[in-house]
Amino acid sequence: MNRLAINLNGVDFKNPVIAASGTYGFGREYNEFYPISRLGGISCKGMTIREKLGNPPPRIAETPDGILNSVGLQNPGVEHFIEHDLPWLKQQDIVVIANIAGSTEEDYAAIAEKVNASDVDMVELNISCPNVKAGGAAFGTSPDCAANITRIVREKCPNKPLMVKLSPNVTSISEIAKAVEAAGADSVSLINTLLGMRIDIRTRRPILKNNKGGMSGPAVFPIAVRMVNEVYNAVKIPVIGLGGIATWQDAIEMVLAGASAIQVGTAMFTDPYAPLHIIEGMDEYLEENNIDNIAELVGGVKLW
Amino acid sequence: MKYTQELCPIIQKDTLNRTTFSFVVKSEKAVQTMQPGQFANLRVAGKTLRRPISVCGFNREEGWIRFVFEIRGEGTAILARMNEGDTLDILAPLGNGFAIDPTEKAVFVGGGIGVPPLLGASAPYGENATVLLGFRNMRAIILSDEFEANGADVRIATDDGSYGHHGFVTQLLAQRLDEAPCDVIYACGPTPMLKLVAAEAEQRGIRCMVSLEERMGCGVGACLVCACKTKREDGSETYRHVCKNGPVFDSREVVWE
Numbered sequence: 001m002n003r004l005a006i007n008l009n010g011v012d013f014k015n016p017v018i019a020a021s022g023t024y025g026f027g028r029e030y031n032e033f034y035p036i037s038r039l040g041g042i043s044c045k046g047m048t049i050r051e052k053l054g055n056p057p058p059r060i061a062e063t064p065d066g067i068l069n070s071v072g073l074q075n076p077g078v079e080h081f082i083e084h085d086l087p088w089l090k091q092q093d094i095v096v097i098a099n100i101a102g103s104t105e106e107d108y109a110a111i112a113e114k115v116n117a118s119d120v121d122m123v124e125l126n127i128s129c130p131n132v133k134a135g136g137a138a139f140g141t142s143p144d145c146a147a148n149i150t151r152i153v154r155e156k157c158p159n160k161p162l163m164v165k166l167s168p169n170v171t172s173i174s175e176i177a178k179a180v181e182a183a184g185a186d187s188v189s190l191i192n193t194l195l196g197m198r199i200d201i202r203t204r205r206p207i208l209k210n211n212k213g214g215m216s217g218p219a220v221f222p223i224a225v226r227m228v229n230e231v232y233n234a235v236k237i238p239v240i241g242l243g244g245i246a247t248w249q250d251a252i253e254m255v256l257a258g259a260s261a262i263q264v265g266t267a268m269f270t271d272p273y274a275p276l277h278i279i280e281g282m283d284e285y286l287e288e289n290n291i292d293n294i295a296e297l298v299g300g301v302k303l304w
Numbered sequence: 305m306k307y308t309q310e311l312c313p314i315i316q317k318d319t320l321n322r323t324t325f326s327f328v329v330k331s332e333k334a335v336q337t338m339q340p341g342q343f344a345n346l347r348v349a350g351k352t353l354r355r356p357i358s359v360c361g362f363n364r365e366e367g368w369i370r371f372v373f374e375i376r377g378e379g380t381a382i383l384a385r386m387n388e389g390d391t392l393d394i395l396a397p398l399g400n401g402f403a404i405d406p407t408e409k410a411v412f413v414g415g416g417i418g419v420p421p422l423l424g425a426s427a428p429y430g431e432n433a434t435v436l437l438g439f440r441n442m443r444a445i446i447l448s449d450e451f452e453a454n455g456a457d458v459r460i461a462t463d464d465g466s467y468g469h470h471g472f473v474t475q476l477l478a479q480r481l482d483e484a485p486c487d488v489i490y491a492c493g494p495t496p497m498l499k500l501v502a503a504e505a506e507q508r509g510i511r512c513m514v515s516l517e518e519r520m521g522c523g524v525g526a527c528l529v530c531a532c533k534t535k536r537e538d539g540s541e542t543y544r545h546v547c548k549n550g551p552v553f554d555s556r557e558v559v560w561e
Contacts, residue, residue, distance in 0.1 A: 025526035029548070032306040032524070045528070053543050058519045060529040062353050062379075067521070074528050074543060207519075217352045269521050270352055272395065273309065 003286040004279065004294050006040075008238055008261055009161035009186040011121050013040035013095050015282075016294055017251070017275050020242050020265030021046050021099035021124065021165075022071065026085040027092065033272045038279065041095035043189075043263060044081065046126050048101055049111045051077040061198045061207035066217025066244070067266060068196050070210035073101055078114045090119050097163070100153075101126040108139075108149055112156035123160045125153050125185075128167030128192040140167040140192075143179035154184035163240060166190040166231070168220075173227050174234035181235045189240035189263065190231060191224045217266040220244045225257045232258020232299050246274060248281025258299040307524060308333045312392045315368065320446045323375045324417070325384050326360070327392065331369045334396040338362050338369065340425035341401030341515060341552045345523035346371070347393035348379045354395065355379045356520050356547070358492075360420035360447075361427070369396070372420035372446065398523050399551050402513060404428055408487035411436065412456075413477055413501050415493025416444065421515060422492055423447050423454075430455040434480055438473025438497065442466040474500040481508055488513070491555075502555035512555040518546045525549070533559040 004015035018041035019027070026044050027036045036042065054074025061068045075081070078100070089096045098120040102108040108125075115123050127140035127149050139149045150164055164180040166173055168191035177188050193214025198207045206212070224243025232239050241259025245251055246267035254262050267274040286294060312329035320326055334344070338359060345354035361370040375381050386392065402421075406428040414422045415438040426433040433456040439445050441464045451458045459476050460468035469476055474497060477489075481504070491501040492515035505512030521527035525548025534544045534557045541559055544550070 023522070023527055025528075029307075029522070029524040029526040033309065034305070045526075053541075054528065054531060056533075057529070057531040057543075059531055060353075060519045060521050060527075062351065065352060067352055069521070069527070069529055071528050071531075074531070266352060269354065269523075269527065270347065271309075272307075272522075272524075 003292060004283055006261060006295060008240075009122065009163070011095055011161055013261065015040040015279050016255075016261035017279050018043055018095070018097065018240070018261055018263045019268070019275065020263035021126070023265040023268050026081065027089055027094070030268070030272055031092070034276065035092070037093040039094055039275050040261065041097055042089070043097040043099050043124050044085070045075055046073050046099045046101045047075045047078045047081055047111065048073060049078055049107050049114070051075065051080070056209045058207060058209055059213075061213065063196065063198065063215060063217070064219060066215055066219035067269070068198060068208060068213035068215050069193070070208045070213035072210065078111050082114065082118045086119055095121045097122040097124050099124040099126050099165070105149065105152055109152050109156050112153040116157040116159050120160060122163060123153070123157055124163045124165050124189060125150065126165050126192075128165055140176065141170050143175050146176050147179040147183040150180040150183035150185050161186045163187040163189050165192055167192050168223060168227055168243070169195050174230045177231040177235050181237050185237060187238040187240060187260075188231060188235065189242060191220070191227050191243040194220055194223065216244065218244045218246050221250060225253060228254060228259050229257040229301065245278070246270070248278045248285065251278045251282055252285055252297070255294060255297045256299070256301040260295070260298050307395060307398065309393070309395050310334045312369070312394055314386060314388050314390050314392055317386070317388050320372065321443055324372065324446055326370060326372045327386070328368050328370045329392050329394070330367060331362070332367055334394060335362050335364055335367060335369050338397040339401035340404060341421055342397040342399050343551060344369070344371070344394040344396035345398060345520070346383060348382050350382070351379050353379070353521065354523060355383060356398070356523055358421035358515070358551070359397070359424060361424040374417040395523055399547055400549070401425075402490055402552055406430065406432060408432065409485070410434070411477065411480060411486045411489045413473055413489060413491040413493070413497070414438070415473055415497040416440070418493030418515070419447055422490065423450055425490060426451060426456055427454045431457070433457070434459070434486070436473050436476045436480060437461070438463075438493065440464065472500070473497065474504065477501060477504055481510070486510060491515070498555070499560040502558065502560065505555060513552050514555045514558065515551045516546050516553060516558070517551065520547050523547045533561065535559055
């Protein structure tokens with residue numbers, strides 16, 4: 001039997017490793033290294049109802065054990081994705097998760113309707129992108145706003161399992177998680193990036209043209225573990241853990257904290273094969289510890 | 305599979321000047337489909353991001369790739385401390401290179417650390433290549449003897465006049481184009497230089513290909529950080545990406561800011 005197979009919100013995954021949104025495009029580039037079907041799922045680059053050009057460069061800065069990015073949701077628009085990328089992705093034997101974002105309630109409603117009528121397997125609602133002015137994150141930072149957007153998308157997108165991606169840039173992430181659970185979310189994914197900034201001391205200018213950006217990579221991992229554990233203890237719906245996972249040991253740790261599945265993002269830049277090494281290592285760990293299925297480990301940490 | 309991850313032993317390390325290094329690495333897979341002007345993403349011990357380094361030269365039969373890079377920060381400083389016998393973890397070949405047609409008269413314009421990719425690109429042109437190189441000063445000059453050994457007409461400019469033409473390499477370009485026509489211009493160097501080269505080419509109606517640089521993430525076109533503003537065919541502007549759509553672009557496509 002497959003020790004890593006999971007069912008998340010009614011969707012079967014061959015393993016719990018998902019490519020994180022924004023780091024894997026629509027899968028085509030990494031399919032030039034290895035068949036992306038070896039991953040359990042792909043959360044596609046965040047999409048909006050209309051094409052978005054994104055922020056001016058530089059859009060990336062390195063930090064100790066991590067990066068800052070300020071891409072600003074550059075994407076070709078949801079219709080372009082449904083027409084050009086989704087048919088290809090659906091042939092790759094991988095769970096396809098559409099990550100959707102917007103800057104107004106109307107945008108979210110419109111894109112929710114589009115993905116509801118498409119062939120995607122799941123929807124990840126991005127209410128937490130830190131890089132887009134007057135949108136994204138603004139919806140994710142208060143329980144009421146997060147619940148409101150979740151309710152709107154839930155209503156317009158009744159046919160797809162709905163995962164809501166949470167921002168760590170809040171006072172209490174478990175309050176937000178409880179609010180979106182009550183508003184109809186089927187699962188929550190966390191954490192999105194942490195807001196950060198770097199300054200070039202020669203030019204006295206921020207390295208990012210957007211001044212600030214979202215921090216990710218191994219440096220944020222302990223924060224992600226803590227938040228996943230808090231949210232796991234606060235809600236009944238599944239939690240998908242992400243934030244700095246780079247090794248199979250990190251992945252197992254995240255599962256013990258409460259993650260039913262995990263996402264790998266920034267690690268891909270260091271090593272495009274990182275998700276494959278993680279899958280292999282998780283499988284060996286389960287075998288060595290006589291665990292029949294990864295689900296048995298979820299939330300298995302014994303707090304002091 | 306277009307992209308390869310390969311572990312390449314460093315077989316020759318040379319110090320070109322205080323801050324510029326040349327590595328020749330052994331490659332069996334990546335070298336097979338490599339083109340001049342492409343790049344590799346080099347893993348740096350202890351760093352989250354790889355460092356994109358252009359390919360200076362390669363040989364398919366002999367199975368090697370050469371990288372020439374300058375210490376720009378911590379990452380390249382770590383790379384520079386590597387030695388013969390160490391193994392370089394590379395993703396390659398990445399990006400689109402130069403379209404090579406050695407029957408054409410070509411002018412290559414390089415500035416500083418933009419010079420190395422032009423060596424491999426200009427080699428097949430032999431005497432059909434004019435190579436114009438700009439450096440800060442005489443001590444910063446690299447690879448000029450190797451361009452000459454390939455048969456190219458090599459001319460050098462330095463910012464401080466310590467060698468060759470005292471001034472910018474773009475002045476050498478205007479001078480060269482006044483002497484005789486050429487079919488194509490290939491350029492790699494700092495953005496202000498590329499902008500001037502592109503303007504000169506456009507004014508004279510010469511095809512011009514520029515190799516651009518931007519801070520990169522994945523190196524393969526997935527993360528969309530290395531954005532470059534370009535014009536679409538209908539004239540509207542968009543962001544394309546240096547790693548996947550470039551690094552070599554038609555200069556008329558680039559929006560110079």
